Amino acid sequence: MTALTGQTLRANLKEQALLEEAMALAGWDQLTGMPQASGDFRAELQSYLASRYLAVATGEAAQELNKYFGQPTHLAELSTDDQALFKRFQSDYVRDASIPKAEYEAFQRLASQGQDAWTAARQADDYQLYAPVLAKLIQAKRQFIRYWRKDEATPYDVLLNQFEPGLTVDKLDRIFDQLKTGIADIRQQLKDDGVEPDASFLQRTVAVDKQRAYVWEAIQRLGYDAQKGRLDDTIHPFMQDLNRNDARITTRWSPNDYQMAILGVYHEAGHGLFAQNIDSKWDYTPFNKGIAMSIHESQSLFNEVMIGRSKDFWTSEFPRLQAAWPAALGDIELEQFYRGWMKTAPTLIRTEADPLTYPLHIIIRYEIEKALFNDDLPVADLEKLWNDKYEAYLGVRPDSALTGILQDIHWASGDFGYFPSYALGHLYAAQFLQAMEKELPVKDLLQAGNLAPLIAWRREHVWQYGASKTPAEILQTATGESLQPSYWLKLQTERYADVYQL
Amino acid sequence: MTALTGQTLRANLKEQALLEEAMALAGWDQLTGMPQASGDFRAELQSYLASRYLAVATGEAAQELNKYFGQPTHLAELSTDDQALFKRFQSDYVRDASIPKAEYEAFQRLASQGQDAWTAARQADDYQLYAPVLAKLIQAKRQFIRYWRKDEATPYDVLLNQFEPGLTVDKLDRIFDQLKTGIADIRQQLKDDGVEPDASFLQRTVAVDKQRAYVWEAIQRLGYDAQKGRLDDTIHPFMQDLNRNDARITTRWSPNDYQMAILGVYHEAGHGLFAQNIDSKWDYTPFNKGIAMSIHESQSLFNEVMIGRSKDFWTSEFPRLQAAWPAALGDIELEQFYRGWMKTAPTLIRTEADPLTYPLHIIIRYEIEKALFNDDLPVADLEKLWNDKYEAYLGVRPDSALTGILQDIHWASGDFGYFPSYALGHLYAAQFLQAMEKELPVKDLLQAGNLAPLIAWRREHVWQYGASKTPAEILQTATGESLQPSYWLKLQTERYADVYQL
Structure with a gap:
């Protein structure tokens, strides 16, 4: 040799x-x-x-x-x-x-067919057009799991572990149970005793070029380096990093929904920040690119939820927004703005969910995926199960496949076990904020619009490592603890109690 | 085997x-x-x-x-x-x-250094900062020529032949002599007896988004398929085809120079038309991509000069332009517009030249390249020679390297023998027009704004072949003759006699 x-x-x-x-x-x-x-x-x-x-x-x-x-x-x-x-x-x-080449290629073709079938099914609003290919994709993935499986407790654990090293069904069941109960409690309280905010001003018209100008400036205040990125239009927003000096973000716009653009671009800029700040020693290595999705998402959500839904932040940011769009916001008070901004309501569509109800969308998908891979749930039954769960957990029932089971492309592309990372990202973000608060006067800094120390903290504790540490390692080192969903629940409880005047 | x-x-x-x-x-x-x-x-x-x-x-x-x-x-x-x-x-x-790998790679590095040195020299407006790397590039190219040369009459013939199969110094000397004399005659006549047009309305302000909207529609009338292309902003306009269904064009804009955008986008759309209409049987072959630059340029120039500088075309197109920009053009008559549009004046910068003086810019570069490779002209003398030739042929003398020898990037990138193709493109375009006129009522079609037959003619006689025929073969088959510069001279003579009221 x-x-x-x-x-x-x-x-x-x-x-x-x-x-x-x-x-x-x-x-x-x-x-x-x-x-x-x-x-x-x-x-x-x-x-x-x-x-x-x-x-x-x-x-x-x-x-x-x-x-x-x-x-x-x-x-x-x-x-x-x-x-x-x-x-x-x-x-x-x-x-x-470990996958035979022929099977790997067959799966790629199937995934491509899956996306086409998904598109066709969406056009006809008919899940059954897509169910047969989905069944084949699941069958193929079950076979892959047989090739991959070592000592994982269940087949679905194999998939979880690929997206998030060390993650198991056992752990997730406990985390998600805690979330389900906690979220249900908060929602019940808001329903019983809360004062519903007026959010109608969020639909006021703001021209797209004005929205673009504001968000482009705002994300630079949040640390996004404009020399190392760009902002383009797309249908489903995403960040794509080519390298640490080229982390591009995209968004969609609606003149009558500026909240979508603001939170969406904050979110993608959070992904961009991560990519822009990885230590250069990991250039051209998998530690620069292959970051676990949960930890990446924790940084986009830090921007979107920890900062973008924080009253302290809007204390300094709202006057800037007002100055940028006087016609739309000149007559709105900060308190009124923040309450409308935070209004929560169940939705059928995951990507339109507010931070309080978002984890429920993930839990539904997690429970279905687990049933598919561990209990051989038949694919034909999926749509009904999906709708039943939405009704049970969120109190809304899709009346079409488009707003139900056909809303996500993930399964059509052969991605199973990926969804839980989205929820973990929320939990990580809250735990990072809590740890940061021990070291920094976060409240004062946000109120003063001085974000530099928060940016430096995240660079030091998260971004620089890229994928060279696992999410669990980063979390442990940065916060001194393993994952504790309680921080997220505490934050949401406090924020919504304030907004709904409990 | x-x-x-x-x-x-x-x-x-x-x-x-x-x-x-x-x-x-x-x-x-x-x-x-x-x-x-x-x-x-x-x-x-x-x-x-x-x-x-x-x-x-x-x-x-x-x-x-x-x-x-x-x-x-x-x-x-x-x-x-x-x-x-x-x-x-x-x-x-x-x-x-035939080039040893080490020498090939050294040349690539040199070309990269050449572009950096060229940029630095432009910033300092100092040719001498760039002359040493240029000398090395020329030295390396002379060595390549030794590897490549078979039966070509002179070293420079080797380079010409690579860009345009069959082209020789002998042929080009005759063509360019004819052009030099012919252009000088026309210019002398215009100076002696012509009435100088007023072109001041060309500097009127038209907002960039209005320019963009007009040119995007206009090039579709010229045949450019919007489903197979896009239009982006850049500094030095170009067309880049990724494949026949993706031929992207770019342009630059100035609110006070709409002629630049119109002719520039017509030009790039002409390149795009070629790329979009190559026979699909040449997909993924060098016949789809490696088209000789002269023949490609003949098609961009067909759009820009044969059509875009034609009075018949503007008879139908000018009302559309007026309707698009009433504030800027509402008070201008067609005749007045066309005369201003065609005004000719010598410039120092090749890319800003009008169609009449453009070939002189090329002839200057050709004569210098020929001297470099066939007569070992020292690189240190280039700037003076450049300036002397501009004074002799165009009557203008650069007072800085920026507007003189540093204006083109070609030599800095190691591209020698490429410039003549630009002039050939002009000549080919005129010869194609002349042949088309034998088969089609071109004048009537342009006046009626019915461009479809002209588009079909070019698809049939030029575009479909891609690079599967040489420029000489395409020209011969389409026009029944080898290259005749007289068609171009005749066209320019007639157009400028009309515009300058001779």
Whole structure:
């Protein structure tokens, strides 16, 4: 066996990263104005880049790296950083190489068909058009789980663990039970004793270019570096980082819903901040790109919910917003603005949910996924189960598949086990805020509009690490504790008690 | 030797084309809003993609293809189309593989340094900061010519032939002599007997969004397919085709120079039309992408000059322009508009030249390049020679390097022998128009604003072929003649006699 070095490993990771960067650019472009007729050509390009990527990540050179540094004596030849990178490389390699190539490719095709079927089903508002492909996707994923499974307690644990190392059904059941009860309690109290805010001023017209000008300035106050990003229009907002100096955000606009743009762009800028502030030593490595979704989401939600839904923040920010849009907000008082801004109401659509009800949307999806993979729930029964759960947990029942089970693309793309990360992001964000408050006068800083110390805290405790630590490690180091949903519940209880004048 | 097939060849060409598409997207993005801080990362990505491209185009598999189909008996196994593709593959292969890899990479680095030095020299307005790197680039290119040269009469012929198959110094000397004399005659006549038009209304303010709305509609009337393209802002306008369903154009704007946007966007849309209308059988082959620049330019110039400077066209188009911008053009008569639109005056900057004086800018560059490669002209003398020639041919002398020798980036990027194609594009466009007039009532069609037959003619005679025929072949087939500069001179003579009321 030829002697390999850290440089050999880094070169392989760099080639993977460069191919990922090309795919990321092509993907961003596809969603931000690529000519309509060009879809088939783009699919061909992405398919080529993906096959190159797989060849680099699992080909002969990768096999040799895996074999060589898989031996402890050789692993010890690497620097500490490179050892960590190898472990990540190895687990990705094992995940990708353990699926027979033909099955992997068949799954890719199925996922592509799934998205087409999902689109067709949405157009016809008919879940049954999509159910057969969904069933095949689930079948294929169950087979993958058999290849992947080691000592995980249940099949669904295998998927959870891929998105969030160490996460289990057992842990999530406990966390989500606590949330379900806690949220139900808050909602009951608001219903019984709360004073409903008036939020009608949120529908006042603000021209899109005025919205754009305000949010672009505002996110720079939140730390987003305009030299390392851009803001484009799209249908489903996202952040795409090509590298730490190019973390692009996107949004959609409505002249009569400026809250959507403000919170949406704060959110994506939070993802962008993470990407822009990863230590440069992780350039062209999986620690720069492969960040667990829960921890990434905790940073977008920190911007959107911890800051963007904070009364202290709006004490300093609302006068700026008023100055930017005097016609729409000149006659609104801060107190009135904040109460309307925070109004909570159940929705059918996850992406339109407010922070209080959002976790319930995730819990519904989690319970269904768990039933699919651990209890072999038949796919034909999904729609009814979905609707029943919405009625039970949120008190609203979809009267169409469009506003029900067809609203998310995740399953159609073959992504299962991904949803729980969204809820974890909420919980992490609240726990980070609580830890920050022990070290910094957060309330005063927000009221003064001095966000720099909050930005520095997150850079130091979260962003710089990229994916070099697991979410659990980052949380433990930054807050001194493992995940405690109580911080999130306490925050929401206090905020809504204030807003609803309990 | 293993038996290879047309499919093996096509697969290699397709991989080249897909890598080119990725590079094209990354290049377009870099010039249309990529975050400023991301330059180094983008250079790294492009360098990786270029090295992959070279590996595919000249690597082991390419060597085998070249060896195998290089034998006439094997070549005969291919379809006619595939034989043509192999010949193109082979000539590209020989060109790229005949340069030692180390020298090729050194040249790439030098070209990158050249662009940096050019930028720095422009900032300081000092040619001498850039002259040393330019000298090295020329030295390296002279060495390449030694590798490439077969039976070409002079070293510079080697470069000309690469950009335009069959083009020689001998031919160009004759063509450019004819142009020099002809243009001088027209300009002298206009000076002696012409009535100078008033073009002051061209500086009237038209808001950029109004300019954008008009040109976007106008180019669709000229045949540009909006489903297969987009229009973005940039500094130096260009068209970038990723594939035939994605031919993007870019432009720059000034509220007080709408002529720049109109003619600029017509021009780029002409390039876009070519790309959008190549026969789909050439998808993922060099016949889709590697079109000679002269023939491509003939199509952009057909839009810009043959149509965009035609009085017949403006007969139908000017009322539309007036309706779009009543405040700026409501009080202008068609005749007055057209005379101002056509006003000619010498400029120092090539890209700002009008159609009459444009070829002189090219002739100056041609004469200098020829002297550099055939007479070993010292690089230190270039600036004085440049200025002397501008004074002699155009009657204007640059008083700074910025408006003189530092205006073009081509040489800094290592591109020599490229400029003549621009002038050829003008001549081809006029010859195509003349041939079209034999078959179609062009004057009536333009006056009626019925451009469809002109579009169909160009699709049939030019666009569909992509690069599967040489410019000379396309010209001969479409017009029945080899290149005749007299058509261009006749057209300009007539147009300017009309405008200047001779």
